[in-house]
Amino acid sequence: GAGVSQTPSNKVTEKGKYVELRCDPISGHTALYWYRQSLGQGPEFLIYFQGTGAADDSGLPNDRFFAVRPEGSVSTLKIQRTERGDSAVYLCASSRTRTGPNTEAFFGQGTRLTVV
Amino acid sequence: KQEVTQIPAALSVPEGENLVLNCSFTDSAIYNLQWFRQDPGKGLTSLLLIQSSQREQTSGRLNASLDKSSGRSTLYIAASQPGDSATYLCAVLTQGGSEKLVFGKGTKLTVNP
16 A cells, blocks of 8 residues: 555543554565554554564563564554553554665554543 | 653744754664654654664755764754644664664644744
C-alpha cells in the first residue's frame, strides 16, 4: 500500500476485555515495529519484527501483550485482560531493510485505545 | 541505556522567525537520527534522516545537523509559518544488541500569525 495502515483508528473497550490492533505495513517492507505513546510523551518501543519472527520483544510490558506477524506482512498486537493503564495511542512503523544507516521508519496514523 | 532529550519542551514564535529545536542523546552508538513531525491526534511524519556518518541534511526550509561525538542534533526551521505548528520528535536508531528507535518527548511548536 501507499503507507502504513492501522485499524481501527479508535477503540474503546471495557477493563478486562481482549483487544486486537492491526497493522498493514508498506508493501515490501520486511521490518515492522510497534510503539506505544502516552499523552505528552514520546513513543516507547514495544516489539520489532524482521520478517515473521520477533527480533526484539523487550519492550512488551508484561505477558498480557503479544504480537504476531505470521506471513511477514500484516501484524496484530493483542492485549489480554486490558487495564486502564493500557490506554494510549499504539503506533506501528515499517522499514524496507534490515537495520542499518539507511533504515528509515514510516509510521501509521495509530490506534487510540481507551480502556474504561 | 540510550536516552534522548529534547529542549525546549514547548516553543511559541511569531510567523517568519527562524528557529532551532535541540535534541541530545547519551549513547553515540547509533545508525542514524530521524526528525519527525506529529500533528494532534495523528501519526508521525518523517521529515529528515541523517545517517551516523553524515553531518547534515536539508529539505526545503528544514535543515538538520548531527554531531554524533557530542550526542547532539539540531533542527533548523527557516521562515516559520503557522502550518509548521506541530510537535517535533527526534529519534535515534540504536546499534548493538537492541536495535530500535528511541524517541525524545518532543518539542511542541506554535507559530503565531
